[in-house]
Amino acid sequence: MKHWLRAFLTRTPAGRDAIPEALWQGTLSRFPFLSQRGAAELAQLRQLTREFLRQKEFHGTDGLTITDAMAVAIASQACLPILKLGPTTQALRWYDDFVGIVVHPGEVLAHRSETDHIGVVHDYQERLTGEAMAGGPVTLSWHDVWQSGTSAAQGYNVVIHEFIHKIDMRDGVADGCPPLPPNFMGAATPKAARQSWLEQMKIEFVRFGDQVVMEQRFSGEPTWLDPYGAESIDEFFAVSCEAYFVNRPDFSREFPSLIVLYDAFFSAPSPSD
Ligand SMILES: [Zn+2]
Numbered sequence: 001m002k003h004w005l006r007a008f009l010t011r012t013p014a015g016r017d018a019i020p021e022a023l024w025q026g027t028l029s030r031f032p033f034l035s036q037r038g039a040a041e042l043a044q045l046r047q048l049t050r051e052f053l054r055q056k057e058f059h060g061t062d063g064l065t066i067t068d069a070m071a072v073a074i075a076s077q078a079c080l081p082i083l084k085l086g087p088t089t090q091a092l093r094w095y096d097d098f099v100g101i102v103v104h105p106g107e108v109l110a111h112r113s114e115t116d117h118i119g120v121v122h123d124y125q126e127r128l129t130g131e132a133m134a135g136g137p138v139t140l141s142w143h144d145v146w147q148s149g150t151s152a153a154q155g156y157n158v159v160i161h162e163f164i165h166k167i168d169m170r171d172g173v174a175d176g177c178p179p180l181p182p183n184f185m186g187a188a189t190p191k192a193a194r195q196s197w198l199e200q201m202k203i204e205f206v207r208f209g210d211q212v213v214m215e216q217r218f219s220g221e222p223t224w225l226d227p228y229g230a231e232s233i234d235e236f237f238a239v240s241c242e243a244y245f246v247n248r249p250d251f252s253r254e255f256p257s258l259i260v261l262y263d264a265f266f267s268a269p270s271p272s273d
Pocket of ligand 1: 235
């Protein structure tokens with residue numbers, strides 16, 4: 001399914017291929033949270049997006065045809081979390097455990113089966129807007145991707161959510177803590193860095209969980225952030241990062257301590273920069 005990519009990357013001489021200007025500008029205006037940054041960062045985002053498109057394969061389901069605009073919309077949003085994680089090749093290593101991106105027209109009903117503590121198996125269906133599997137493909141609902149320019153007001157973004165799971169799972173476990181650089185935030189050892197990250201995350205996760213309980217059980221004020229973030233700490237990491245990347249002003253008001261933590265990780269200058 002790479003025909004769309006060849007279609008525009010082969011229009012220019014080898015080595016000078018690029019995302020066409022009109023396509024890029026159309027993407028930036030559809031998703032304003034991408035364009036709210038300086039010229040140098042935008043140029044890096046465009047470069048990352050191009051390389052991402054070279055490395056990944058898109059598959060539409062249920063008759064959905066992946067157009068250039070769809071591929072660039074997904075790729076550019078997927079590259080936002082890794083924008084400052086080093087030069088292009090190094091940054092894209094965060095996503096090198098998979099190739100396929102499966103795009104459904106809308107939400108998908110997934111069949112689940114769980115065994116409870118007394119051994120009873122419960123079968124149920126779950127509505128999914130996206131899914132990321134360790135070492136496997138990322139699945140996305142195109143309806144949600146396309147609406148992400150406006151849903152940024154609520155801090156919602158399905159592409160960033162799933163790709164944050166990928167970053168979280170890079171060390172083999174989805175636990176709300178990505179692999180951290182050595183001496184992260186002045187930590188003496190990698191273990192101490194990880195401990196400190198998880199402690200800060202847990203404080204905010206518990207606080208947010210309490211707010212969600214207040215809302216759902218006691219008709220409290222609705223949370224600005226998607227209550228799905230109260231499911232588990234890895235979902236809290238993914239949900240809060242959506243807001244961090246698409247609506248920094250509201251996110252910094254709601255989670256001032258996480259802004260400091262996330263800035264330290266996602267804006268860390270690479271040693272090889
Ligand atoms: Zn999730």
